[in-house]
Amino acid sequence: MRKIFIAISLLSLTDPIQAQHHLEVNPFIGTGGHGHTFPGPVMPFGMVQLSPDTRTEGWDACSGYHYSDTTLLGFSHTHLSGTGVGDYCDILVTPRSMTNIDFYKTENLITPIHFKKSEEKAHAGFYQVRLDQENIIARLTATDRTGVHEYQFDKAGTKVIVINLRHRDKVLKAFVHQSGPNTINGCRISKGWAKEQHVYFAMAFSQKISKVSYSEDSLIMTLFFEKQKAKKITLQCAVSPVDILGAENNLYREWVSFDFKKAQKNCEERWDKMLSRIEYASSPDRQEKKTNIFYTALYHSLIHPSLSQDADGRYRGLDQKIYQAEGPNKRYTVFSLWDTYRAAHPLYQLAYPEYNLQFAKTFLQHYKEVKRLPVWELSSCETYCMIGNHAIPVLAMCYLDSTRTPGLNYKDVCEAIEATFNADYSDISYFLDGYIPMNKASESVSKSIENSFDYYAYDLVAERKGNEKYYYRNLFNPNSGFLEPKRSDHFLKSFNPTEVNFNYTEANAWQYLFGAQHDIEWMKKSLRVHERQIAKTRLNLNSEQAFEKRLDSLFTTKVPMTGRIQPDITGLIGQYAHGNEPSHHVAYLYNYCNHTDKTQKIVKKIMNEFYSDQPDGLCGNEDCGQMSAWYVLSALGIYPVDPVSGKFTLGLPAFQKASIAVPGYKMINLSCKHDSSDGWVKELMINGNKCTADFYIRPGDQIQFYLDKKGGTIWNNKPVVPEKYTLLPTLKTEEEIFEDSTYLSFLQTGENRIEYSFDTANDVTIYSVPVVINENKKIFYRNKNTSAKSREQWRSIEFKKKPNQLSYSVQQQYDNQYSAGGKIALADGLTGSNDFRDGFWQGYWNTDIVIDIKRNNDTSSLGVSVGMIQDQGSWILFPSRLELYSTQDGKNYILIETIENSEPQDTPNGMRKTFRFSKVPEMQFRIKIVNPGKLPEWHLSAGNPSWMFVDEIKLE
Template structure:
């Protein structure tokens, strides 16, 4: 075992089930290219589970604005890569996976030969800059490894990574003019003023250090680096693209060439080599949130050698270890590719955010020490509270507990005294709505995965939920709803606040803090205040207590909703489905409403007039590509028609997930889409995180074995499985038939056997 592998394994939880794993190579089923076309917004590059480095190609660098206006083309490049593109601009070290907004794309590197060009050129004329054409026929994307031929200069590019270090290997042709370009201007969602400052220091002829400060989605982000080459460069230089006036030293030096310090807002540097045919020039590039010294320590600790293949094998071993936590049985290779790629995508985010010594930069911009936990960042909580964090409570409980510790550290460092909403790199970007850290914390506490101070965690939840200045919350507290004339997306906010408040109530009750329970269980019923029985939908209400007259239940924008319409959000009461169903006319009427949602035809003008809405990810008016609908197919379990849940779930699995570049029916959203797939494929789903139960659906595999960190094994067997046999005849847990379409978390974590008996005919006994 290499020193690197040993170090990494010592810093991660190792369960006792290692000897029980399958001998099958599960890595073969992971296809990182899935989701890189159209709306998936995934990236194909190299990373390790929850790694701080995501080393991946950029196929274009699109400015955020054109002529002072938002450039809609930028949306395609949330992950920096689009499968349909024909050129690669370079390889950068930080990426989000599957988001609908973006940032990052730090420290782009590109190898070239011939005349030096320090601009990226254009996709239509790649020879006008340093970019290169490429072909998918030479592209390989697999866990912890990426390879592609850069055709313009006949250079083979290979990438791998450890947690904090990206490892590049470039095989050059014979050249007296080989270059490695380091572009500190490039980035994803680049604003004109995104770069605040960049600094590069040439320590010697193989070692470079520096940092980049940006003001993008994260307002105050600083990333430090240490970069080392496997062979010395013979000369170097840079260009400052803000201006070409170099101050200091009374101009006694030419600071553009062979000068060891480069500083400016827009810097592109280059390092020159002479190469022989087939020579490999390797680069190790380490990141740190703290300092260049921290980056250098990360580099020397994680990859102290130059064996590219060893680092690749180490990364593959880490992925193999994680994938073995759920071993499925399926006769379909496509099913295995979908499932294990979903596992891969689910285990990318959140990402490690600290140096090997535990230091990290906090929300207060001071340096903190993570004592006895791993500090994480990239919390897309509006998405991931629904299924990703509940999945972690089963297969990644130690990591999920550390993620909550990271959220609590965020709270302690927050000037607003709030838990994270959507945070990354020591910044809160306040994207989306609700305060869904509360859901993640409550889910862990109620499921017994809370090795932290639960009383302090509850206090953080309460303080967050009482923050009157946050996004209409004061109105909500005073009036029982958010009025649309005072704060937009008011219905969505009211509904999501009510759910989060229910989560707080559950924890308060568990901790016997009954005054808090009474306060928040009352708030949890506020969803009723925005239901208009006269139209049968949730509807925006004004501050005078009347419903707004202008109302279109099919439209999203300016209707009181966000990333959904009245049809979708009227079904968003995950904490009280029975109450919602009664309010909406009873089981029969509610079932008809669900049927219409899945089967209705949306008019063409709906897509033409609604910004950012496409037909991708939509079945009828059920929008799987947007998270508010993710629990909806399971609501038939409350109408006495679970067979409809079963057929809808299997339909969604078939339509929304394919082992192809365009195989995701919407943004993967930091693993939420993938977590939905994993749960639903196994046959159960967390409709209401914060409740220690799951709703049963229809498993899509022949069976599965869950190897749990507590050493126990939970086995799922599926009898008479088939594409037509989507209906569940009966379900038996450890010899006892389940009669309520529900599975408890304790039953999973205690180990045992769950058997589904499938049929081609629905069991309509309810």
């Protein structure tokens, strides 16, 4: 290791700038409630996020810090900003000084330290807290790849610094040792959300280490410093994803000579430089408050993605191999793409395009390493969290905007996108059959919508005219006016649009109704058809009016959400949920039905009610910048409903003047002309020309918003006829399993005739009336097309008579969202898979299940079996036991056999098990499935009631 304890400063100061926006940032916003942010310092898109850790357990510990806490565990060097899953918090450093502690006992070293909230302060680039229990003032700042600590000790007591590698997630490999008189280094390889996270570190102290001790497992190191030395200890810790040599070199390259103020000044000036790209002057009535909210939102938008490349250009790939960067390219990590493609990346494209280009190039590096683009990449690990392949729209927006982000190769981009689709994440293989059936995959509606959007982005890049971007249309039910799940080409009778269930991703049908932001004109047309259909007349509503009516219903309905408890769904206005990303563009959709005034009113309500300057000032997870990027763009009066197209739509500006200055490009100026102190946009002009509510923003544009008390409707775009796509046939029949008879019928859409056949080689009939089915039968069907070249593939449904082994009744009521088809589901011959969301499992919450069963004939069966599934991450556990009772009169029951569950509760998700009774029951018998109780202590949601899922009772 280089002798960096010799004070040699190699960091150069940035040029002084006047705007001190770092002081207008309040990092405590979002650290309360469920915002999941952290208050400590970080460079813009920096590798190190140095911040206090106050807790490790529970959902609100995702960032390691929560504002409600008054004790802390120490200061670690990596943090996630606003995620819904916890990780990071690596390399915990804790100063201690109390004389009444035995520092050789590990349990004493890791006890929480009390602090007063009144003695905690922070702004961009700086954090300070007084640990009153220890008489220590801790100050933190950061460089790109290092964290700089300054600990001011009281005169009395031993000065001790604890290095804790055991902290947070599971350690796969770790060590720390002294490498010099005042230096240490080590590594921590851990398994958490990221399955193999590598963090190597090198640390230097301003005082000589006098003594070192270790815990029994060697994961906690205690450093002692001489009492008579200076009261202040400064340390600088560099991290690397590659190796210790990389960490040592990062420390050498970013060495600050233990000059904390210099490091702080550098960090603050870097933030000033980045934040001042958008100069924002709020309206004078609440200028300071609104300005603080704005610049904090911009700050939060610029924390992630995070630098993941050493100063020497090396980085760790997704294949865990070490690579050398080419030229000036830099590698980044923490890509929460399901969230950030919507507003955060369009914000980067507008004001920080050189970074967005680096993010896109990182995606292409991912492709070279693992032959697919990232989904939710974290520390060189693919978490496969969330749905869709949303690196594709980000890559597309960069490629299509070659003015701001030049240099992406067409062949490379298309090859990476095509390989990603072929990798079949987000159930692309099912999707390519026209949509994703609910019995084939979970979150089928959301995946179908978002896969369609990804194909739309691909079509724009490749200039192709594929139908895949319209496949989601096959899930629109004209009877309900919602996008609904389908099974075997039919909708379900038990549909409830307010129900949060496994067919949607962290949402319900209301919140995903407007999810296809690339196909708004078709949705308008379809809602008009729905309105006419439910009115049974040719209702005099045009497409815009039907669209407006449904938007009004979304925002004004008083009907509460039902179904699964989902903590992400917050910030409600009617069924609109601002706390989760699928809703983020919806307020702006009024623009597309000639009501820009309604968009502005809803946007203003969201900005005023769901964003504040308090710790709970975010209504949901920050989600790596997306929640804040929505505010930044909305405060500027713009929003990208379709983030790939490069267009923005009109909102309500919350400023007097604003500008966007990107180095190397002409400045964009925005101004508001008010006829009153509060008003609505009546006219929009760009470069002196009247503009519609949908527009491009180019370098050098002069944008003027004219506001008055009345406002106006300025949507003047010409009506667009949606591109034609023939919907697949939809069955009206729901019962694939029947007792006596059923029928085959189709939902007529008026788009095409349907033909069906029992034998596709010979007998083909044009459908006109329902077809009666009274025996096991497989039927083929498709849209009729006279052209042999364009004929569709045959689709099929297989009707089966219900097995007649037994009949049953359940004393408890199943949960409606997990009905599995209703009252015959447990003996219908359809067996649930290893995925509880396949539509065949029946769910019961917080209750035993008592099933009374009767044989329908005197069989010679030797026993009875019950299928169960365990998915502990979803709160579904195996029962504690199953009991078999026999009866002769249906009143008096005798216990004849008990099966105790032998499987542990922490098994991998999706474990199916058949419990078999060996005793021969009477003609009538009862099975009692005993609930396992509350979730165990080790569970992330410990103490909550558990679910049991059951399917298929069989006589064997």
